[in-house]
Structures are given as C-alpha cells and as structure tokens.
Amino acid sequence: MSTMLEFSGASFSYSGREVLAEVSFALAPGECAALIGPNGIGKSTLLRIAAGIVLPSAGLVLLEGCDLKQMRRRAIARSIALVAQQVEVPFDFTVEQILGQGRTPYLSFFGGLTGADHDAIESAIEATDIGYLRYRIFNQLSGGERQRVKIALGLAQEPRLLLLDEPTQSLDIGRQLEMIELIRSLSQSGVTILAAMHDLGLIEGTFSSVLLLSPNQPMLTGKPADVLMPRILERAFNCPPQQGPTLLATEHLRSYRAI
Amino acid sequence: METALGAAPKAMRRGAGAEARSLAVIAALLVLLIASVLCSIAVGAVRVPIRTLAAALVLQHTLSEEQRVILFAIRLPRILASAFVGAALSTAGLLFQGLFRNPLADPYVIGSSGGAVLGASAGLFLLPPVSMLGFSATALMAFAGSSLTVVLVYWLARVDGQTPVATLLLAGFAVSTMLSYSSYFVEVLDQDYGLGLRVLASWLQGMIGIPRWTQLGVIGAMIALAFAFSFPLARRLNTLALGDDYARQLGLQVESVRIGVIAAASLLTASAVALGGLISFVGLIVPHFARLIAGPDHVRLLPVTALAGALFLVVADTLARTILAPSEVPVGVLMAFLGGPFFLYLLRRSKQGAGAKRAGA
Numbered sequence: 016m017s018t019m020l021e022f023s024g025a026s027f028s029y030s031g032r033e034v035l036a037e038v039s040f041a042l043a044p045g046e047c048a049a050l051i052g053p054n055g056i057g058k059s060t061l062l063r064i065a066a067g068i069v070l071p072s073a074g075l076v077l078l079e080g081c082d083l084k085q086m087r088r089r090a091i092a093r094s095i096a097l098v099a100q101q102v103e104v105p106f107d108f109t110v111e112q113i114l115g116q117g118r119t120p121y122l123s124f125f126g127g128l129t130g131a132d133h134d135a136i137e138s139a140i141e142a143t144d145i146g147y148l149r150y151r152i153f154n155q156l157s158g159g160e161r162q163r164v165k166i167a168l169g170l171a172q173e174p175r176l177l178l179l180d181e182p183t184q185s186l187d188i189g190r191q192l193e194m195i196e197l198i199r200s201l202s203q204s205g206v207t208i209l210a211a212m213h214d215l216g217l218i219e220g221t222f223s224s225v226l227l228l229s230p231n232q233p234m235l236t237g238k239p240a241d242v243l244m245p246r247i248l249e250r251a252f253n254c255p256p257q258q259g260p261t262l263l264a265t266e267h268l269r270s271y272r273a274i
Numbered sequence: 275m276e277t278a279l280g281a282a283p284k285a286m287r288r289g290a291g292a293e294a295r296s297l298a299v300i301a302a303l304l305v306l307l308i309a310s311v312l313c314s315i316a317v318g319a320v321r322v323p324i325r326t327l328a329a330a331l332v333l334q335h336t337l338s339e340e341q342r343v344i345l346f347a348i349r350l351p352r353i354l355a356s357a358f359v360g361a362a363l364s365t366a367g368l369l370f371q372g373l374f375r376n377p378l379a380d381p382y383v384i385g386s387s388g389g390a391v392l393g394a395s396a397g398l399f400l401l402p403p404v405s406m407l408g409f410s411a412t413a414l415m416a417f418a419g420s421s422l423t424v425v426l427v428y429w430l431a432r433v434d435g436q437t438p439v440a441t442l443l444l445a446g447f448a449v450s451t452m453l454s455y456s457s458y459f460v461e462v463l464d465q466d467y468g469l470g471l472r473v474l475a476s477w478l479q480g481m482i483g484i485p486r487w488t489q490l491g492v493i494g495a496m497i498a499l500a501f502a503f504s505f506p507l508a509r510r511l512n513t514l515a516l517g518d519d520y521a522r523q524l525g526l527q528v529e530s531v532r533i534g535v536i537a538a539a540s541l542l543t544a545s546a547v548a549l550g551g552l553i554s555f556v557g558l559i560v561p562h563f564a565r566l567i568a569g570p571d572h573v574r575l576l577p578v579t580a581l582a583g584a585l586f587l588v589v590a591d592t593l594a595r596t597i598l599a600p601s602e603v604p605v606g607v608l609m610a611f612l613g614g615p616f617f618l619y620l621l622r623r624s625k626q627g628a629g630a631k632r633a634g635a
Contacts, residue, residue, distance in 0.1 A: 063519070066523045067522075088522065088525045090525075092524050092525030093525070099519060103517060104515055105377065106377070106570035107565075107569075108571075109569075116512060116524060119513050119524040119526060120524060120525035125506055127509070
C-alpha cells in the first residue's frame with residue numbers, strides 16, 4: 016500500500032530535552048487524520064518535522080517513500096503545506112499579497128507571478144471562500160478570517176499533504192464548525208490532511224483516523240470511534256479520576272454540532 | 275469555475291493598475307529629483323541663475339571659468355554625492371527593516387553606520403594606504419565594519435526568532451555608541467596625531483564632502499551593484515515577512531537570503547558613510563514614506579525608496595549648506611533634528627500597535 020507520509024521511529028530533542036520519542040505512523044493518500052494529545056506533548060513539533068522545517072534527531076520521515084532529509088526545500092514546499100498557529104506580519108500586506116507568497120516554491124530566481132500562479136491563488140481563494148477579503152489588510156482581519164487566509168496560503172502551494180496546527184483554536188463555535196466544514200470539503204477534494212486538534216468533539220464525522228500522542232506511551236492510531244474512548248483519553252490526558260469521563264466533553268461538544 | 279474565470283482577469287487588471295501606478299510614482303520622483311538637482315546647483319554662496327544654467331546646457335553657451343569651477347568641481351559632485359548617500363541609506367534602511375522584520379531598523383539605529391565609521395577609521399589611520407582589487411583598505415574596512423556590526427546586533431537582538439523593538443533598539447544603541455567613540459580611540463593611535471581629527475569629526479557629524487569625480491564613479495558603481503543585487507532579494511523579503519518558519523516551509527533558503535541582505539545593505543551603508551559619514555534616520559524616514567505611497571511590497575518599494583531617498587537628501591543637503599550661509603550645518607546634524615522626533619513618533623505608534631494587539635488578544 017502506498018503511503019503519503021510515514022514516520023519511522025522519529026525522535027526530536029531540543030536543548031537536551033526529548034520532545035518526541037520514536038514516533039511511528041503512516042498516512043495513506045487522501046486520509047484525513049486528527050493528531051491529538053495533551054499540551055506540550057509535541058504535536059506542533061511533529062507537524063514542523065513533517066513539513067521539513069526541522070529535521071528529526073533520529074529516525075526517518077518519508078514523503079511518498081522519499082526521505083525528507085534528502086529532498087530540496089522547494090520540492091518539499093510544492094508537496095507539503097503547514098498552516099501554523101501563529102503568523103505575525105510586521106507590514107501591512109493585503110490578503111492577495113500574502114497569498115502570492117504561497118507561490119514562492121514555484122517561482123524562478125528572478126521571476127514574478129505567472130498566469131499559472133494567479134490561477135492557483137484564485138483556486139485557493141475559491142476553496143476557502145475569501146474572495147471578499149482579497150484587498151483587506153491581513154493584520155486587520157478577525158481570528159476566523161485570518162485562519163481561512165492562512166489555509167488559503169497553504170492551498171496556494173498546491174500541496175498534496177496539508178498540515179494544520181490547531182485550525183479551530185480560539186475560534187467561536189460558529190467559526191469552528193465552518194472550519195470543520197472547510198476541512199471536510201478539502202479532504203473530499205483529495206488533499207491528505209493531518210491536523211493537530213484541541214477540540215476532541217469536532218473530530219468524529221470529519222476525520223477518518225486519529226493519532227494519539229500520550230506521555231511515555233507509543234503513539235496510538237485508529238478510527239475515531241476506537242481511539243476516542245473515555246478510558247484511553249483519561250489516561251492520555253491524565254484526567255482526575257473522580258471527575259469521570261463525561262468531562263472529557265466529547266458527548267457534550269458533539270451535541271453542539273447538532274445545532 | 276465561472277467565478278474563478280471571472281475573478282482572474284479582474285485580479286490581473288488590478289495588478290496592471292498597481293503596476294502603472296508605481297511606474298507613474300517612479301517617473302514623478304525622477305522628475306522631482308532632476309528638478310531638485312538643478313535648483314540645488316543654482317543656489318549657494320555664488321548664485322548661478324537657472325537661466326544661465328539652462329542656456330549653458332541647452333544652447334551650449336559658455337560659462338565663465340569661475341562658474342565652471344563652482345558648478346563642475348564643487349557643487350555638482352557634492353549634489354551627486356548627496357543623491358548617492360540618500361539612495362544608499364534609504365535602500366539599506368529598507369533592506370534592514372525587511373531583514374529585522376521591524377519598521378524601526380535603519381543603518382544608523384542598528385549601528386551599521388557606526389561600524390562602517392570605525393572600520394574606515396581603522397583603515398585610514400592604522401593601515402598603510404594599500405588597495406585590493408581597486409578598493410582601498412579604508413573602503414574594505416568600512417564594508418567589513420558595517421557587516422560585522424549588523425551580524426552582531428542581529429545576534430544580540432533576536433529573541434525566539436523575533437526582533438522585538440526593545441532589544442533591537444537597545445542592542446543597536448549600545449553597539450553603535452561603542453563603535454562611534456572607538457573611532458576616536460583609533461584616531462589617537464594614528465602616528466600623525468591630530469591630522470585625522472578633522473576627517474573623523476566630519477564623519478561623525480555626517481558632513482557630505484566634495485568628492486573627486488573618480489571617487490564618485492567608484493562609489494556610484496558600488497551602490498549600483500548593491501542595488502541590482504537587492505532586486506532578487508526584495509521578493510524574498512516579502513516571504514521572510516511571514517516569519518522564519520513560514521519562509522522555510524515555503525521553500526526559501528532563509529540563511530542565504532539573510533547573508534545576501536546583510537552583504538547588500540552593508541555595501542550600501544559603507545558607500546554612504548564613505549561619502550557622508552554618519553547621517554541618522556534617513557533610512558528610517560524614507561522607507562516609511564515610500565510605504566505610504568507604494569505599499570509594503572519590497573519589489574515595488576525598492577526603486578521608489580532609492581529615488582525618494584536621493585531626492586530627500588539632495589534637498590536636505592541644499593538646506594544644510596544654505597540655511598546659515600556662509601556657515602554650513604552638517605547635514606547629519608540637520609537630519610538628527612528632523613529625524614529624531616520622527617523616530618519617536620514611529621516608536622510611539624509601534625508601541626500603541628503592540629498595546630492594541632495585546633488588548634485584542
């Protein structure tokens with residue numbers, strides 16, 4: 016079976032502290048996977064390694080069978096896009112100017128945007144439905160609008176693998192559901208998705224698989240219904256036992272989605 | 275699909291409109307620059323009416339020997355020098371702002387100019403007058419001083435991949451003060467004690483001298499080279515504005531871009547220092563106004579900033595040499611008067627911006 020992304024015993028240490036220890040998993044093309052785990056477990060680090068921004072200190076990361084370490088940065092950027100949690104832009108770029116940056120891996124040394132680049136930007140705008148934001152200044156957008164623009168920036172790279180770091184973080188419930196809807200439609204268009212998710216209640220129904228990182232345990236992978244079990248989550252997130260599984264709020268949040 | 279097809283030409287139309295607009299801005303700045311050079315030639319201790327000048331240029335009328343000397347040996351070289359200094363400092367400011375991801379960076383503020391002065395002083399006072407590849411020890415040392423200072427301040431000011439305003443200003447202030455006054459120390463070590471003091475004083479005050487034509491040619495070529503080199507960097511600075519992580523995952527070789535920017539901006543700073551010494555805040559004020567006219571895109575900003583910088587310093591230096599005639603104010607002193615308050619205004623605005631962001635979050 017072909018894989019889109021494969022981690023094989025990948026570890027990462029930062030100033031002597033091990034952030035990720037021997038993580039192994041594989042994503043099939045077209046999969047829509049949620050990456051979950053307690054704060055500080057290394058979800059963002061895992062995504063940064065998957066995007067080739069940092070190299071694992073041990074182990075292998077393969078993109079469609081190729082070692083990421085051997086690939087040129089531009090080649091990686093044409094296949095993988097990472098939508099980070101934060102982006103701080105010090106100047107007043109418009110949304111359109113920001114999206115143009117997504118074409119960086121395709122531009123020649125001296126070249127500017129070509130017709131094909133403009134087409135890719137237009138498709139990204141269309142997929143995220145942000146045509147009305149095109150000439151707005153990025154720094155003046157709301158959190159939800161920014162999140163959509165960041166995803167459009169990722170899509171402008173025309174990636175086969177889209178990595179999302181907490182895409183629903185600090186969004187209100189309405190914007191969260193819109194974001195989940197967007198993730199679902201992107202997944203249906205054929206992009207492989209790996210998203211670090213905070214809200215466990217938003218996973219079922221959209222994501223086809225869940226990767227759970229928990230302290231001192233190997234990564235657990237499976238279908239949402241199999242991984243999102245109170246017993247497993249309580250242990251992974253170290254919940255106080257007397258509070259019971261209902262506080263994990265999966266049922267609670269799931270009921271919001273019916274609204 | 276229909277929307278995508280309908281939207282694309284619109285986007286291109288708008289792109290073409292912005293293109294035409296920035297060409298119009300460039301043309302307007304060029305006209306203003308030429309006009310300001312002509313006006314500046316005419317004014318001074320000896321007035322040469324513009325009519326006489328025009329007659330000499332267009333109708334090949336002859337000028338008197340005295341007029342010829344004043345125009346071609348004194349005023350024109352100095353005016354061109356101020357245009358070069360203005361263009362170089364402004365472009366360097368723009369590049370540094372992109373590199374530091376901070377609109378308060380400027381060759382003077384971050385100590386790059388101070389490093390160039392120290393390097394040039396060491397080259398002039400301590401080294402024998404040798405040259406390498408046609409460049410004097412002084413010029414090479416100025417370039418080395420400037421680029422090493424930027425690397426040092428960059429290293430000192432960065433916190434977790436960002437350069438906050440506070441650390442940038444503090445590191446730049448400490449380093450540039452140290453460097454400027456170290457130049458005095460270097461001068462004292464000079465064997466011909468006291469002779470270099472005038473040179474050094476004019477550098478530290480920011481006085482545009484009267485360069486020889488060959489000197490102008492060499493420095494002009496250096497500025498042109500650095501400027502040409504800046505064009506492929508400008509687009510990459512737009513990408514770098516999104517932050518290191520984003521730039522990396524968009525396929526940018528972040529370290530190479532940084533080295534390129536530091537080299538180009540240091541060459542520009544060293545060139546400017548060679549002609550005019552320490553002139554503060556030009557690299558801060560001009561890119562700021564260029565952004566108001568041309569927006570934040572560094573590719574569009576580059577020519578607008580260079581032309582506006584040349585225009586700005588031609589006017590400023592003309593004021594500096596006529597405002598208290600027959601005495602002369604060093605243009606660096608004038609710029610400190612004009613630029614200081616502007617810098618404080620920008621600082622205050624950036625503080626308010628940060629406050630608003632914190633309140634919003």
